[in-house]
Amino acid sequence: MDHLTRLENKSIYIIREAYYQFKEIAMLWSVGKDSTTLLWLCRKAFFGHIPFPIIHIDTGYKFPEMYQFRDERAKEWNLNLLIGKNEEKLKEGMGPNQGSKLDCCNELKTNALKMVIKKLNLKAILLGIRRDEHGIRAKERYFSPRDSQFKWDYENQPAELWDQYQSTVEEEEHFRIHPLLHFTEFDIWDYVKREKLPIVPLYFSKNGKRFRSIGCVTCCSPIDSEAKNIEEIVEEIRISKTSERSGRAQDKENIYTMQKLRALGYM
Amino acid sequence: MGEEERALPIVIVGHVDHGKSTLIGRLLYDTDCLPADKYSEIQKSSEMLGRIVEFAFVMDCLEEERSRGITIDTTQTFFKTSKRRYVIIDAPGHKEFLKNMITGSSQAEAALLIIDSFEGVRDQTKRHAYILGMLGLKQVCVLLNKIDLVNYSQDKFLELKAEITDFLNKLNVHPNFILPISAIHGDNVANPSKKISWFDGPTVLQALDTFKELKVEEKPLRLPIQDSYTIDGKKILVGRIEAGHVRKGESVYLLPGRKKVEVKNIEKFLENDVAIANFEESIGIRLKGRHRVKRGQILTADLTSTITNRIKANIFWMDPMGYRTGDALLFRCVTQEAPCRIEKIYRRFDPASMEFTEENASSIRSAEVADILIRLDEKVVVDPFNEIPEMGRFVLEKDGRPVAGGIIL
Numbered sequence: 163m164d165h166l167t168r169l170e171n172k173s174i175y176i177i178r179e180a181y182y183q184f185k186e187i188a189m190l191w192s193v194g195k196d197s198t199t200l201l202w203l204c205r206k207a208f209f210g211h212i213p214f215p216i217i218h219i220d221t222g223y224k225f226p227e228m229y230q231f232r233d234e235r236a237k238e239w240n241l242n243l244l245i246g247k248n249e250e251k252l253k254e255g256m257g258p259n260q261g262s263k264l265d266c267c268n269e270l271k272t273n274a275l276k277m278v279i280k281k282l283n284l285k286a287i288l289l290g291i292r293r294d295e296h297g298i299r300a301k302e303r304y305f306s307p308r309d310s311q312f313k314w315d316y317e318n319q320p321a322e323l324w325d326q327y328q329s330t331v332e333e334e335e336h337f338r339i340h341p342l343l344h345f346t347e348f349d350i351w352d353y354v355k356r357e358k359l360p361i362v363p364l365y366f367s368k369n370g371k372r373f374r375s376i377g378c379v380t381c382c383s384p385i386d387s388e389a390k391n392i393e394e395i396v397e398e399i400r401i402s403k404t405s406e407r408s409g410r411a412q413d414k415e416n417i418y419t420m421q422k423l424r425a426l427g428y429m
Numbered sequence: 430m431g432e433e434e435r436a437l438p439i440v441i442v443g444h445v446d447h448g449k450s451t452l453i454g455r456l457l458y459d460t461d462c463l464p465a466d467k468y469s470e471i472q473k474s475s476e477m478l479g480r481i482v483e484f485a486f487v488m489d490c491l492e493e494e495r496s497r498g499i500t501i502d503t504t505q506t507f508f509k510t511s512k513r514r515y516v517i518i519d520a521p522g523h524k525e526f527l528k529n530m531i532t533g534s535s536q537a538e539a540a541l542l543i544i545d546s547f548e549g550v551r552d553q554t555k556r557h558a559y560i561l562g563m564l565g566l567k568q569v570c571v572l573l574n575k576i577d578l579v580n581y582s583q584d585k586f587l588e589l590k591a592e593i594t595d596f597l598n599k600l601n602v603h604p605n606f607i608l609p610i611s612a613i614h615g616d617n618v619a620n621p622s623k624k625i626s627w628f629d630g631p632t633v634l635q636a637l638d639t640f641k642e643l644k645v646e647e648k649p650l651r652l653p654i655q656d657s658y659t660i661d662g663k664k665i666l667v668g669r670i671e672a673g674h675v676r677k678g679e680s681v682y683l684l685p686g687r688k689k690v691e692v693k694n695i696e697k698f699l700e701n702d703v704a705i706a707n708f709e710e711s712i713g714i715r716l717k718g719r720h721r722v723k724r725g726q727i728l729t730a731d732l733t734s735t736i737t738n739r740i741k742a743n744i745f746w747m748d749p750m751g752y753r754t755g756d757a758l759l760f761r762c763v764t765q766e767a768p769c770r771i772e773k774i775y776r777r778f779d780p781a782s783m784e785f786t787e788e789n790a791s792s793i794r795s796a797e798v799a800d801i802l803i804r805l806d807e808k809v810v811v812d813p814f815n816e817i818p819e820m821g822r823f824v825l826e827k828d829g830r831p832v833a834g835g836i837i838l
Contacts, residue, residue: 171711181656205698293506294506
């Protein structure tokens with residue numbers, strides 16, 4: 163079995179395990195390359211009929227290309243797409259230039275997610291995070307419990323061995339499930355290439371610039387790149403010497419911002 | 430290097446402060462696998478704490494880990510040599526984080542056991558070595574770190590080497606290499622060092638490159654049923670092949686009932702006419718005829734598995750709360766689950782202080798290991814760990830939390 167097939171089969175096993183353990187489950191789709199890969203793996207796991215909702219947490223600050231891609235795929239793949247938005251804070255004018263970026267991420271992403279989880283009474287959500295993205299994410303489990311305050315008790319995570327995942331939830335608790343944890347950025351692109359997956363065009367170079375990681379228009383900067391298609395991106399990542407999230411503002415404000423965001427329930 | 434080749438997972442274990450995280454930081458830096466912006470982040474964080482560049486911060490990135498200078502949780506990172514890719518699993522060295530060490534080690538195919546040359550073998554060295562032996566890790570390299578602290582002395586190295594070989598052999602761990610290194614100075618990690626010119630063995634990287642991916646041996650089919658879906662009116666059983674392979678049209682057994690069934694179709698999304706599925710594949714199966722099939726049943730090629738409600742096993746207790754006679758537990762092995770009790774504790778002991786052993790015990794303490802007899806409420810299907818590891822290892826849960834891991838004898 164080749165490398166990508168092995169990664170794929172492990173992810174499918176975890177997705178099916180999550181669905182067996184939790185019927186009140188949904189997948190978070192940021193429309194980026196990772197969660198689009200996760201969405202594709204969910205389609206494989208359920209033979210094209212995903213039995214749970216796909217949630218897009220919309221900060222209102224996403225790129226127009228992302229909204230277009232989202233709506234096209236939702237139609238093509240017959241997804242049960244739900245949009246989560248922190249309407250109240252958006253009305254109050256919350257944005258990355260009002261106060262700190264940490265507050266903005268916390269309100270428009272984390273709290274918007276909290277509202278959706280509460281509204282749908284979700285016991286588990288599937289997320290496309292990977293270990294190689296950030297040191298904090300490298301410490302994650304496949305099944306990661308969050309308490310009623312959405313806190314991640316990273317000092318006391320459950321043991322996880324031989325694909326036996328803790329799945330008992332207390333009232334008001336939920337699980338974050340991470341089927342892509344073992345993929346690297348390179349693996350994702352290599353897999354996108356192999357599976358011929360559609361991807362938001364922002365990842366492709368235009369006028370010498372492209373986005374390596376996408377989120378909100380306000381907090382993402384493009385990198386210098388001539389990679390105009392998937393093959394060229396795969397080659398670029400293979401020799402890259404900088405890390406993927408170097409263009410993401412929220413990681414930079416303070417070196418422990420990511421840890422703080424995640425402890426508060428950020429993805 | 431073929432990109433299709435998979436990354437070899439390696440765990441780094443050993444006593445607290447013997448240099449596990451530092452070694453990983455050094456490996457990444459010397460193999461040019463540390464992104465420039467990550468290096469400057471570590472530099473900045475080290476300066477804030479008033480220290481020289483701490484390679485350990487590559488792995489220890491929680492604020493508490495850096496300020497306290499310890500590893501709390503297991504972490505994974507990736508790096509590559511000219512030969513192949515590796516997944517490096519860092520495991521914490523404190524007793525209280527033993528469950529995190531086991532979580533990390535359970536995913537590895539080879540191990541680096543690191544020992545401080547100045548301090549020698551300590552409690553977690555013993556516990557970790559014991560667990561490596563129990564998990565059946567056959568590819569082990571021992572690193573005698575901080576060789577600079579014993580003045581790069583060959584005599585000290587040979588003395589320690591003899592002591593460690595003797596101790597590991599008692600645990601049935603047979604290291605492939607025992608190497609002198611200094612992770613902090615980079616001696617004999619990626620590059621040979623003039624300071625130990627008396628040493629003619631490999632560097633850490635050369636040793637790693639000799640490790641092999643575990644061969645997939647041809648074994649009889651074991652396909653535990655994970656779930657059952659109805660797609661477009663068709664009933665599809667799903668599961669992952671834990672041993673062997675399955676072919677379309679093949680006759681197999683459905684355990685524990687020993688019923689003969691025929692595989693009508695192997696189902697994969699967007700693939701037609703799948704003739705065969707192999708070890709580690711997550712697939713769908715349609716059976717010929719109507720059968721009541723549920724999660725936890727196992728499709729097998731033969732009747733060599735044991736179907737039983739009493740299991741003799743070796744366990745290690747990971748939870749901070751120990752075990753007391755009568756505690757209700759849940760047994761989990763592949764997709765099988767059954768309530769159980771420990772009927773007999775033949776022997777319990779602490780791998781860190783092997784002198785102490787209690788026979789016919791009534792409790793097991795945290796971080797101890799034990800030989801036990803389990804009594805299950807229902808029959809389960811298992812194989813000896815040495816024959817089919819996937820069907821011969823299990824987790825015990827208490828109140829929904831994993832508290833122990835075990836292997837079936």
